[in-house]
Amino acid sequence: MFNSFSQAQSTMVNEAVEAPVEVKRHASIHREQTDTVGEITVANPRMTCRNVDVFYSGSQAIYNVSLDIGKNEVVSMIGPSGCGKSTFLRCLNRMNDTIDGCMVTGAIKIDGQDIYKKSMDVVPLRAQVGMVFQKPNPFPKSLYENVAYGPRIHGIADNKEHLDHIVETSLKRAGLWEEAKDRMDQPGTGLSGGQQQRLCIARAIAVEPEVILMDEPCSALDPIATARIEELIDELRENYTIAIVTHSMQQAARVSQRTAYFHLGKLIEVGETEQIFSQPKHKLTEDYITGRFG
């Protein structure tokens, strides 16, 4: 009863928001109508995704996903391997462009701007939507160069002092300053795994993005380093919008406010994290959370 009410409400809101959005349809492939359980919209969205489909060389990886990502919130995406959560995340800053044969349809907007429209330049988009990857991937350059690279190519810094300042604040926000300040000239690849990942976060926030996408940022790290990153995510929430893909449900429960459950390319259920983990509404979500598969 509650379920159906929520669905009805979501459809209603969807229509209201969606009206001006032009939805691109893929002609040759039949669109399966899916209904996501839970509230996909938020009051003050930073990014809105509507009816997103993703195809890899003709085969469909994401089916009709609609999701809002609110300002200053952490949205976690969970689901079994191959469910499309990483693919969806990579659509949000068009990292999928680098993959041959990848096609994205539907509408993804940041602050009302469609990021897939022709006139959209990916360079400023990626400055706006930063990304942290699964495996820590610092440049084989000094710590300073790693963090300064983004601001430098975008011309953010006015002068050397300003750049130093940006590097310092970024490292401080990423919680790496104390460890890094004495070894700024040493290569970023010489750090430990957890430090490297924090360096990558510092590098991402150095260009002052609005959204940070994190693709399983802790999967290559030990529990202590993971705890450190999770703490950091919580602190970053004050200034940034964060979308995080994770395999660890505990992590999703710890760091996020909202959780989206993906299954076989479909967004099955979205909701407040607490609600998803305590009272999942969909059978698949419940099975996954209770560990019946995954």
Next chain:
Amino acid sequence: MNSSVNNRHKAQERVRDGLKVRYRAERRFQFYGKLAIGLGLLFLSMLFFSILSKGLPAFQQTYMELEVTFERQYVDPKGDGSEESLAAGDYGGLVKQTLRNRFSDVKNRREKRALYSIVSTGAAFQLRDMVMSNPELVGNTVRVWVPADDELDMLLKGHTTELERHAGSGIASLVSGDGEIKLLSTSNDFTNILQDLKRMLAKSARQSERKLKRLRDNLADAEKSLLQLEEGILKAQSKQPQNAARIRVLEEKLADAKVSIDSYKEKAAQEEMIFSDLQQRADTPGGVERLNSEMPSYLVFVNGGLVKLTSVSNTQATGRALTQLESMHEAQAGEWEILEFETPQTARRLKDNALAWAWDLKQKGQIEKRFNTTFFTAGDSREPELAGIWGAAVGSLYTLVVTLLLSFPIGVAAAVYLEEYAPKNRWTDLIEVNINNLAAVPSIVFGLLGLAVFINFFGLPRSAPLVGGLVLTLMTLPTIIIASRAALKSVPPSIREAALGVGASRIQMMTHHVLPLALPGMLTGTIIGMAQALGETAPLLMIGMVAFIVDIPGGFTDPAAVLPVQIYLWADSPERAFVERTSAAIMVLLSFLIMMNILAVFLRKKFERRW
């Protein structure tokens, strides 16, 4: 239950049985591997040993000291001491005059010609340069070291003949007369020579015996056929007397057979005489025997001069003086010696008189081996002692500069485009396959292409490093492209994603991150390609870089040779001295190649990064 236990036992037994075979297979495999490596090292060491043993002597060159009097009649034909006049001087004549002064007892024309040939033709140019730079030398006498001829050089390096020295054990007294010198020893000093001679005589006797036997066999055959012919004629006369033509033919044959029997008989009689003479001389010890030029040469060094022996007995020898003896006094035991040059005179280019002059110069310290700077500073020459590799080295340098300047940028640009920008479709697949195939095209085909396109169509000069470089560029491009693509592929995608993730554009990603990381691999590929180009001969033959070029090339369009072609040219030359120069040039080329490969390894090690 029981059967499953049994099964398990059986399975384990089988595993244990099989172990021995498996381990044996592994040991055998290891053995094959070691054998292959061992063989490889063996052949490599043989190659290096051969090259080093042949080539190292080339870094030394024989020089001889001449006491040159710069007589005005030779060096200053006009007599005014002007530069023009000095340049026109007859320095060759001066060298000849100097040699005649040094060996004053050389009289006849043939000997003189032999004498002139022990000095390099470069000596005249050296004297000319000396006079040109210091005209005050005219009229003065100076001691000058000039390069010796390559044959003399080979003699001193022991390639011409082996020398055995036997010290005289008796007191030698000398008697001269009729232009001959007779040596009498109180001991059997010449017995060895005589025994050698006897052995040779015995050998000739055996040969003669075989020849005699053959002649006698022939004679017997001829006599047999004579009988048959006679019989045939009788038969023909009795059975078919009307067939006169046939009888006539048979009679003609009979006459021929009689003639050949006579000639065989005559030859056999001659041979028999020769044989019995040889046999007798070989069998009886002692006696006097003449030496001939098919035998080793025996020279006696006595009283500061050399006597070439012409006949010997046990205690006596007769000979002819090749260099002047200081006196005709008796020589005590140990104060004189017999020099045995084992290669017969007919089998070497330097005759006994030249050997004697060389010995004389050596005794007086006027000939010595020095470091061969000419080899590293001169261009090619017909005279081995004047030939050097500098011309070829400079030619190789110019060629490689052209190759590097063209192939590196083109190769890297092609690799970057194909790897990063080109759409993956049938056309790019076709291009990729063709590039890989180009790497396997025989290099001479590139030479033909260069000849047809660069020389015949575009009209570029022949034998020029520019064209050589263009051709080698075509040849090395596939190597560089393939290596560069591999280097680009080996840059982890995480670095690209990291760069794109902070908002770098594609070109920024390439130039800031991917290219610097791929550069060591690209450079390694380029250096290996350059090493390949440095060692390439075939395509350069086609564009005329095989020409004989004496001058050091001064630019990209001057005619030039390159190192491998120089090696090819020298290996083709008949002079013995070019053999060692060939090996020496190979050593220089190999050291360049090894240096380039070490540089490639060094670059790879230095810039290798781990992720």
